[in-house]
Amino acid sequence: MAKLAITNTIRIQRFHHNEMTQQQLADRVGVTRQTIAAIESARYSPSLEVAFKIAAVFEQPLENIFQFTP
């Protein structure tokens, strides 16, 4: 499957947040672990709401988590 133009640093952020697991992040955001895995590997672009929730979990601005590379 083709990768999306939106990349992210979720894996790095999880590492910096005490090796947070995908399940822990999923529980805090309110999605399934599979959805976090899909977002992390750039196979799925989240909605703005989920993107902001992920950024809020890591206490970072949105652009630090998601980058658009045309």
Next chain:
Amino acid sequence: MSYTQKTRLLEAGITLIVLFNYLQAVLSMTPEAQMDPTLASGLLIKLVIQTVVMLVIMHSILAAFNSKYANQPLDEREQAIALKAKRVSLIILQMGVINAVFAMLIGTVYPVPISPLHQLVIAALLSEVIGTAVESWLLYRG
């Protein structure tokens, strides 16, 4: 494997079993028996009861083993995947309806092996099987 994925896989399996049983029952009937409304409605009632019982048992067992996820609604990715799968399912159903109408039209001239009513039911079951299978595949792929 997520709860939704397990549910869809089992739903596909159950619908496949129901479809197989229905096909077997219909193909074992004579063309005249297929057109009999009493026999057809009996077969449909049996199909509905069989489906409901199997689905209730499946959902109960799954919910018992995955109580954390059983009450959670689908998340946005799962909803998007469900929509895509429904589109595929709808195409199969439309083809089934067109086929049944065509069979009804030519049925007066040429004998068709399965009556249009049963063709419609088979199309509905087949669209459900394919829809849930596509959804499972899309959930697996990510």
